[in-house]
Amino acid sequence: MMAKAAAVVGTVLLVAVLAAAGVVNAVSSLFGSTSSGHVNCAKPVDDIPPSFCALYIAAARVCPGLDWSVLAAIGKIETDHARLKAPGVSIGENFAGAGGPMQFLEPTFAGVLAHHTIPSGGATPPSRYNPHDAIHAAAFYLCDSGAPRDLYKAIFAYNHADWYVRDVLAQARKYAESANLGSGNCTEIRAVTPAARAAIEYACTKLGLDYVWGGDGETEGGFDCSGLTKAAYNAAGVELPRTAHTQYNAGPVVPAGETLLPGDLVFYGTSRDIHHVGLYIGAGQMIHAPTFGQVVQVGPYRWTGDDYYGATRPHRPVST
Structure with a gap:
């Protein structure tokens, strides 16, 4: 009124x-x-x-x-x-x-x-x-x-x-x-924060590069999973640890059951061994560097028999 x-x-x-x-x-x-x-x-x-x-x-x-x-x-x-x-x-x-x-x-x-x-x-x-x-x-x-x-x-x-x-x-x-829950593709990027958008935009430019264990970028010929997410957020001005396990521990953790937002990092494994990470881009999709013999690609973040562990939100806005 x-x-x-x-x-x-x-x-x-x-x-x-x-x-x-x-x-x-x-x-x-x-x-x-x-x-x-x-x-x-x-x-x-x-x-x-x-x-x-x-x-x-x-x-x-x-x-x-x-x-x-x-x-x-x-x-x-x-x-x-x-x-x-x-x-x-x-x-x-x-x-x-x-x-x-x-x-x-x-x-x-x-x-x-x-x-x-x-x-x-x-x-x-x-x-x-x-x-x-x-x-x-x-x-x-x-x-x-x-x-x-x-x-x-x-x-x-x-x-x-x-x-x-x-x-x-x-x-x-x-x-x-x-x-801004995301489109699930790189042609219509939507994100709530500038950091999330910048990270997704960076990762989208790396589609098709080879998976390289320990790879941090083009100088090694490609990325591994955590090398890609670290580089993406580095481009957004957010510093992340190097491995998937330490990136999860860096948080902040997205509470179980909360809707994922574009820019969230999604992790796989157990509390003792988080072995994979991807960058969520909405509509159930992520950008990730899967494994040897594959390339950086967009794919579902959940699948039958996966060992999804949880997500973090390094782009989180200032809390109210």
């Missing part, structure tokens, strides 16, 4: 919350690393309708640096992307006077229009009930309120409640990760 529809929290309290939670750094580490240009809205992104997905991505561009997932999270929390059956979504207003898919108060929406021109593609004149117009207006409003430099402040301006900001950021994180 737009600003003034909820109780205002004092500035002193807000500053204290920000300082205690370290929100600014955490937000930058997540949303500064995603790329709207790599989101394929033709493939459903979690529960976002494709038409709304495209609007969130397009609208985010009017506020350079604002990630599409923040707009999507607001749209989800406010009206479930206009699917909420309640007063003030498609017509009328709710109890606080808000209306439309992004729940604008009429004076706030008019204020945005007074300072910004909504791109063509919506209603004439622009309407807070039109998804195109409302989502673009939300992007302009967030930008005017401090996004992306101070994203917490900008979302707080949208609805003056700390719980609301936390819920939006949590939902945005889910959308950002869902949209």
Whole structure:
């Protein structure tokens, strides 16, 4: 719900919350690393309708640096992307006077229009009930309120409640990760963090090189499994130990049952003998240097009879 529809929290309290939670750094580490240009809205992104997905991505561009997932999270929390059956979504207003898919108060929406021109593609004149117009207006409003430099402040301006900001950021994180679970190939690389993307891009350039035991790259004529992952992450600015076993121990370990993300390292063996590692690229696929007589290749990270042990996330964003 737009600003003034909820109780205002004092500035002193807000500053204290920000300082205690370290929100600014955490937000930058997540949303500064995603790329709207790599989101394929033709493939459903979690529960976002494709038409709304495209609007969130397009609208985010009017506020350079604002990630599409923040707009999507607001749209989800406010009206479930206009699917909420309640007063003030498609017509009328709710109890606080808000209306439309992004729940604008009429004076706030008019204020945005007074300072910004909504791109063509919506209603004439622009309407807070039109998804195109409302989502673009939300992007302009967030930008005017401090996004992306101070994203917490900008979302707080949208609805003056700390719980609301936390819920939006949590939902945005889910959308950002869902949209970047990876394609499983090197022609459509998607990753949540710059380090993961850089590692995958490097490994993709090594497809077809021979497996060489102890190989660290082209000077040896190829790679072994851990030589490839070490070199890939070295290209991403992340230093890894040399062997598969020590790379696993370096962590951080991905908890069992958690969804793998592109850039995770996947390991095989036992606690006493981890003998193989690959670089996960999404869709159940990894890039790896399998064994003698084979080349660096893309293949399934799980197969019948494998001895999969676990995964690590050396590209992990700064923790919240």
